[in-house]
Amino acid sequence: NAGVTQTPKFQVLKTGQSMTLQCAQDMNHNSMYWYRQDPGMGLRLIYYSASEGTTDKGEVPNGYNVSRLNKREFSLRLESAAPSQTSVYFCASNSPHRNTEAFFGQGTRLTVV
Amino acid sequence: QQPVQSPQAVILREGEDAVINCSSSKALYSVHWYRQKHGEAPVFLMILLKGGEQKGHEKISASFNEKKQQSSLYLTASQLSYSGTYFCGTEWGMYSGGGADGLTFGKGTHLIIQP
Numbered sequence: 001n002a003g004v005t006q007t008p009k010f011q012v013l014k015t016g017q018s019m020t021l022q023c024a025q026d027m028n029h030n031s032m033y034w035y036r037q038d039p040g041m042g043l044r045l046i047y048y049s050a051s052e053g054t055t056d057k058g059e060v061p062n063g064y065n066v067s068r069l070n071k072r073e074f075s076l077r078l079e080s081a082a083p084s085q086t087s088v089y090f091c092a093s094n095s096p097h098r099n100t101e102a103f104f105g106q107g108t109r110l111t112v113v
Numbered sequence: 114q115q116p117v118q119s120p121q122a123v124i125l126r127e128g129e130d131a132v133i134n135c136s137s138s139k140a141l142y143s144v145h146w147y148r149q150k151h152g153e154a155p156v157f158l159m160i161l162l163k164g165g166e167q168k169g170h171e172k173i174s175a176s177f178n179e180k181k182q183q184s185s186l187y188l189t190a191s192q193l194s195y196s197g198t199y200f201c202g203t204e205w206g207m208y209s210g211g212g213a214d215g216l217t218f219g220k221g222t223h224l225i226i227q228p
Contacts, residue, residue: 033215042200042220058215101157
């Protein structure tokens, strides 16, 4: 069972470069999320998608864009990377019903130099 | 706003008990608990719902005080495998008709179990 798959696992970017983080889930979940994790800050919500075709901002959306390509895939784009975006990024999903566990991908460790 | 977790860190010997607290300034719909080991993804432990329903782990228990907007996670007779960082995640948004509004996580509690 694949669950939630993120690519790439590691990435180094130069300031100003762009990239897209990919996330796919095979559990038929409606809701998908992007979080960033920084030391001492916990997990902070960047964007989420409650269902296919909808996206909403979370706590820290500045500098990011998202696309819910279909029910399975939810991508996160950095248009012009900045050193402040150095972080570990996690994608997560949960079922159509509220109050169910969220499943997390293995994370993408991004360094912007 | 992020829920507030306490303590920030705990060091225990194997077999000892621990309590991790999570409090919110907003009315909560539910509280989720996750554990994360170093370099890995967070893993679900349990959910506590308004009204008292719980879903989750067999060996770990938790409480949810709706009036005080607080939850506590109880780790009894701790094992080495319990080591990691524990996060509470809170839901307080209105149901948007298709799924959750996203969990807001605390900064985490680091738990170290020594043999």
